């Protein structure tokens with residue numbers, strides 16, 4: 001198999017714990033030097049996928065290759081080319097930033113660990129705090145140092161499990177900047193996230209993972225083009241009107257946004273169709289507070305995909 005342009009190649013990955021199927025069929029590939037986001041809600045199977053790809057657990061079925069190395073058969077070779085920054089920090093908070101990096105450099109048998117530490121502290125804009133104990137650092141700084149530590153062995157593939165969870169908006173933007181810079185330097189990055197905005201802003205390609213399956217994947221604009229264009233959004237007075245409208249307009253594909261009391265309806269964009277939508281709402285005595293035409297957002301794609309998967313699951317259960 002030719003994998004020179006593909007750093008991560010995953011085919012039909014399966015994993016169960018007892019009788020619970022966590023990964024049912026996960027297939028995707030990540031071109032070298034790009035960022036791929038596995039986007040999914042809590043419990044979708046993101047961390048389980050990362051744990052398999054970083055050789056911490058074995059899959060029950062399917063295969064995965066990193067830089068051409070089989071994660072199940074060649075774990076040592078995989079270790080040489082990857083690095084992982086997980087949800088739990090690997091830092092020793094009683095030490096300074098410099099000391100943490102020096103320990104990591106020695107673990108990797110670097111010939112000049114000091115040089116590497118200084119370079120990384122500069123790269124991550126942490127030089128000014130390098131001699132302070134990490135326990136006094138902010139969450140954003142600790143997360144940066146975590147990534148710096150994972151770069152000590154010069155990996156070519158970086159796994160980031162929810163890199164910005166718990167960070168304030170400013171630190172999140174700084175982290176995005178770092179990840180983009182690493183990609184621009186040629187690194188392949190696989191990150192997991194629950195944040196739609198993060199996936200859209202950062203990833204070259206996104207895979208929507210839901211209940212152990214990739215429901216759709218592609219660039220953000222490819223994913224958006226999966227939905228019919230000509231979407232419109234209605235905002236209603238209250239939740240009851242929203243529920244009622246979703247029911248009345250059920251013959252169209254819709255996605256509900258309860259927090260904003262809004263309903264997106266995917267139409268063919270024709271004037272006749274719009275007239276029909278308004279007629280249904282009028283006959284249902286639902287008043288529309290706001291109306292706008294929009295192009296589908298990634299959130300619409302995500303919610304629609306998940307909804308379709310649910311109804312597919314229900315139909316399957318009936319068979």
Ligand SMILES: Nc1ncnc2c1ncn2[C@@H]1O[C@H](COP(=O)(O)OP(=O)(O)OP(=O)(O)O)[C@@H](O)[C@H]1O
Nearest residue numbers: 017022040041042043044045046047048049192194
């Ligand atoms: N060792 C284990 N034994 C049993 N069940 C597990 C184990 N590890 C994970 N699970 C279950 O597998 C499912 C998927 O977990 P996973 O951590 O992969 O999800 P996730 O998408 O990363 O979610 P989160 O965003 O919450 O981390 C969850 O229901 C979890 O409880």
